Amino acid sequence: xxxxxxxxxxxxxxxxxxxxxxxxxxxxxxxxxxxxxxxxxxxxxxxxxxxxxxxxxxxxxxxxxxxxxxxxxxxxxxxxxxxxxxxxxxxxxxxxxxxxxxxxxxxxxxxxxxxxxxxxxxxxxxxxxxxxxxxxxxxxxxxxxxxxxxx
Amino acid sequence: xxxxxxxxxxxxxxxxxxxxxxxxxxxxxxxxxxxxxxxxxxxxxxxxxxxxxxxxxxxxxxxxxxxxxxxxxxxxxxxxxxxxxxxxxxxxxxxxxxxxxxxxxxxxxxxxxxxxxxxxxxxxxxxxxxxxxxxxxxxxxxxxxxxxxxxxxxxxxxxxxxxxxxxxxxxxxxxxxxxxxxxxxxxxxxxxxxxxxxxxxxxxxxxxxxxxxxxxxxxxxxxxxxxxxxxxxxxxxxxxxxxxxxxxxxxxxxxxxxxxxxxxxxxxxxxxxxxxxxxxxxxxxxxxxxxxxxxxxxxxxxxxxxxxxxxxxxxxxxxxxxxxxxxxxxxxxxxxxxxxxxxxxxxxxxxxxxxxxxxxxxxxxxxxxxxxxxxxxxxxxxxxxxxxxxxxxxxxxxxxxxxxxxxxxxxxxxxxxxxxxxxxxxxxxxxxxxxxxxxxxxxxxxxxxxxxxxxxxxxxxxxxxxxxxxxxxxxxxxxxxxxxxxxxxxxxxxxxxxxxxxxxxxxxxxxxxxxxxxxxxxxxxxxxxxxxxxxxxxxxxxxxxxxxxxxxxxxxxxxxxxxxxxxxxxxxxxxxxxxxxxxxxxxxxxxxxxxxxxxxxxxxxxxxxxxxxxxxxxxxxxxxxxxxxxxxxxxxxxxxxxxxxxxxxxxxxxx
Numbered sequence: 001x002x003x004x005x006x007x008x009x010x011x012x013x014x015x016x017x018x019x020x021x022x023x024x025x026x027x028x029x030x031x032x033x034x035x036x037x038x039x040x041x042x043x044x045x046x047x048x049x050x051x052x053x054x055x056x057x058x059x060x061x062x063x064x065x066x067x068x069x070x071x072x073x074x075x076x077x078x079x080x081x082x083x084x085x086x087x088x089x090x091x092x093x094x095x096x097x098x099x100x101x102x103x104x105x106x107x108x109x110x111x112x113x114x115x116x117x118x119x120x121x122x123x124x125x126x127x128x129x130x131x132x133x134x135x136x137x138x139x140x141x142x143x144x145x146x147x148x149x150x151x
Numbered sequence: 152x153x154x155x156x157x158x159x160x161x162x163x164x165x166x167x168x169x170x171x172x173x174x175x176x177x178x179x180x181x182x183x184x185x186x187x188x189x190x191x192x193x194x195x196x197x198x199x200x201x202x203x204x205x206x207x208x209x210x211x212x213x214x215x216x217x218x219x220x221x222x223x224x225x226x227x228x229x230x231x232x233x234x235x236x237x238x239x240x241x242x243x244x245x246x247x248x249x250x251x252x253x254x255x256x257x258x259x260x261x262x263x264x265x266x267x268x269x270x271x272x273x274x275x276x277x278x279x280x281x282x283x284x285x286x287x288x289x290x291x292x293x294x295x296x297x298x299x300x301x302x303x304x305x306x307x308x309x310x311x312x313x314x315x316x317x318x319x320x321x322x323x324x325x326x327x328x329x330x331x332x333x334x335x336x337x338x339x340x341x342x343x344x345x346x347x348x349x350x351x352x353x354x355x356x357x358x359x360x361x362x363x364x365x366x367x368x369x370x371x372x373x374x375x376x377x378x379x380x381x382x383x384x385x386x387x388x389x390x391x392x393x394x395x396x397x398x399x400x401x402x403x404x405x406x407x408x409x410x411x412x413x414x415x416x417x418x419x420x421x422x423x424x425x426x427x428x429x430x431x432x433x434x435x436x437x438x439x440x441x442x443x444x445x446x447x448x449x450x451x452x453x454x455x456x457x458x459x460x461x462x463x464x465x466x467x468x469x470x471x472x473x474x475x476x477x478x479x480x481x482x483x484x485x486x487x488x489x490x491x492x493x494x495x496x497x498x499x500x501x502x503x504x505x506x507x508x509x510x511x512x513x514x515x516x517x518x519x520x521x522x523x524x525x526x527x528x529x530x531x532x533x534x535x536x537x538x539x540x541x542x543x544x545x546x547x548x549x550x551x552x553x554x555x556x557x558x559x560x561x562x563x564x565x566x567x568x569x570x571x572x573x574x575x576x577x578x579x580x581x582x583x584x585x586x587x588x589x590x591x592x593x594x595x596x597x598x599x600x601x602x603x604x605x606x607x608x609x610x611x612x613x614x615x616x617x618x619x620x621x622x623x624x625x626x627x628x629x630x631x632x633x634x635x636x637x638x639x640x641x642x643x644x645x646x647x648x649x650x651x652x653x654x655x656x657x658x659x660x661x662x663x664x665x666x667x668x669x670x671x672x673x674x675x676x677x678x679x680x681x682x683x684x685x686x687x688x689x690x691x692x693x694x695x696x697x698x699x700x701x702x703x704x705x706x707x708x709x710x711x712x713x714x715x716x717x718x719x720x721x722x723x724x725x726x727x728x729x730x731x732x733x734x735x736x737x738x739x740x741x742x743x744x745x746x747x748x749x750x751x752x753x754x755x756x757x758x759x760x761x762x763x764x765x766x767x768x769x770x771x772x773x774x775x776x777x778x779x780x781x782x783x784x785x786x787x788x789x790x791x792x793x794x795x796x797x798x799x800x801x802x803x804x805x806x
Binding site: 040047096 | 357477746
């Protein structure tokens with residue numbers, strides 16, 4: 001089987017995996033990185049949202065071969081040790097999560113959005129596609145605005 | 152109605168310490184280390200056991216499942232309140248399926264109602280024992296001691312952590328201080344907004360759901376399922392699938408053909424390589440139009456209205472709605488010749504254990520079920536079909552398996568809120584309602600193999616929403632404003648919550664063309680809620696709920712922040728089911744297959760402004776988890792009607 005080398009949350013990894021194996025299952029089943037969640041497998045629910053070279057991706061539809069030599073960041077890699085990322089902290093401040101299953105993806109999507117657009121408008125926020133079946137959307141909106149307001 | 156049970160707590164003898172089930176069948180689930188033993192145990196239906204570890208962790212294994220509703224946080228608050236423990240010192244792991252006959256049902260918005268007294272009582276007894284143990288150790292009168300921050304404190308400033316007293320406290324038979332819970336006016340934790348106790352795990356990816364566990368080295372497993380509801384396997388050719396890399400086993404089960412593999416990628420690939428011919432299900436020629444006409448035909452003929460009255464009538468239909476929890480059904484099973492061990496998220500783990508035991512022909516006592524946090528439920532985890540499948544697959548494949556339903560499995564072969572048909576007739580005479588008739592029928596009453604299940608708020612999400620639409624119609628027929636009219640029919644807390652949303656939501660303020668306000672009220676579970684919604688339906692095919700204001704009276708509130716979250720989620724459920732979210736059935740098959748076509752609300756559909764107002768109350772807690780759905784659904788329907796000047800009768804409206 002082909003070998004693929006890349007970094008996950010700053011650590012270099014090499015995996016034996018078919019070229020077309022989705023990054024999601026490489027992370028979850030080969031590397032034990034379970035923060036990114038399976039919700040649909042077709043990039044529709046976005047529960048697995050992570051970053052590839054600081055850009056938002058849905059690992060369930062990214063084949064592992066596309067990750068060679070690149071930098072994968074999952075929810076586990078967002079905090080700096082015990083120091084949470086400002087978006088994670090805002091999530092705590094606003095008590096956003098309910099069941100929490102979509103929240104790693106929501107947070108990674110929010111970080112990517114704020115990287116692109118530090119002061120998002122409501123229209124920008126409306127373009128977040130991640131599904132939250134518990135309906136935490138108003139608190140997600142509030143948390144992202146809090147981060148933007150605090151710069 | 153639930154009667155408030157008398158709660159009795161008895162002392163555990165020293166020998167009983169050994170009866171305690173070791174904490175945490177699976178360390179990965181986040182259970183703390185083994186404790187020093189129980190300090191108190193309840194003998195009511197809940198049979199809660201409170202333990203304090205030598206490391207000063209307070210542990211109560213909760214006989215409920217956490218699926219996002221915040222019950223672990225609410226119970227931690229009840230325990231912290233009565234024990235005078237710091238909230239961060241309290242751990243609420245989920246109890247395994249219990250064998251002591253205690254209650255372990257999560258549903259019906261009942262958890263806070265049923266646990267409010269037992270949790271406070273067990274903690275109050277534990278506190279009394281800890282204080283007594285400290286008093287005896289220090290040789291001071293127990294009544295001179297106080298408790299704070301998970302410690303006993305003496306007047307001279309000496310302190311002892313609960314952890315240092317746990318072994319001695321467990322020996323206290325008759326405490327020297329009262330062990331009755333505090334009066335409500337002394338509450339310092341209950342009623343104050345608190346963040347979830349698991350929030351940090353949830354935002355760092357540390358929280359473990361069933362699919363994240365590595366227990367038993369269980370292997371990824373998926374099932375090929377029939378395309379139609381009630382379909383079955385005719386023939387299977389698994390020759391190619393078995394040759395694919397990573398495939399460990401292929402086994403038949405009643406619901407399809409299972410593949411066990413090294414990873415889910417390999418499992419899905421092998422599933423897709425199976426060559427299966429399917430026998431169509433018994434409704435393979437049946438589509439929505441026929442289901443609808445059969446539902447209409449099943450409505451009873453309307454009775455004659457009161458003589459001389461005039462009628463306001465409405466007929467309404469609701470499509471089926473997937474529960475669609477974000478975490479698809481997942482179950483780990485390790486079935487051996489003489490025993491079985493399972494891990495999954497369940498609202499009914501003791502029933503599940505009985506059914507699993509029967510399916511794999513083992514005595515119930517030989518089946519161990521670990522309850523795992525769930526990624527949402529909404530009623531979906533009342534049943535446990537994935538766990539039974541996992542057990543059957545593990546038994547047949549002779550290896551531990553981690554079964555996961557795909558999203559398409561969940562949408563197409565999973566359960567749904569049943570499609571229903573409603574006919575409502577309000578009879579008016581002399582400017583008031585003289586008779587109301589509301590008939591409804593669901594697909595459960597037709598002989599069709601449509602898998603249905605209780606969906607958050609069950610029938611009320613439809614029946615009560617329709618009733619509130621008809622209240623608006625009645626008000627219109629009487630020439631009255633919807634809020635003013637409701638004020639003439641409601642009293643007590645229902646009227647109070649209505650008045651609150653009308654004021655806070657500025658009912659009656661001028662709205663731009665194409666926009667409208669709507670209101671609805673609902674009483675259930677010993678609670679009352681009102682919802683005011685503003686909808687922008689400038690484009691009626693793309694309506695947006697712009698603002699939601701809710702007010703609730705749920706009796707004593709344990710965690711206002713958690714209650715607000717439940718009301719928020721209920722609002723999104725209400726707007727989703729009224730506006731966008733539903734399932735079609737085409738020739739016996741569910742058309743939708745994921746969140747790409749099952750249109751549960753996304754951020755662009757959710758209100759830009761949301762507010763929840765909680766009315767103060769000294770009544771015992773009522774139910775809250777499902778409460779908001781019917782009011783939100785009714786308010787969205789009424790707001791859409793007023794925004795568009797139409798009377799919507801088919802839900803979801805954009806379908």
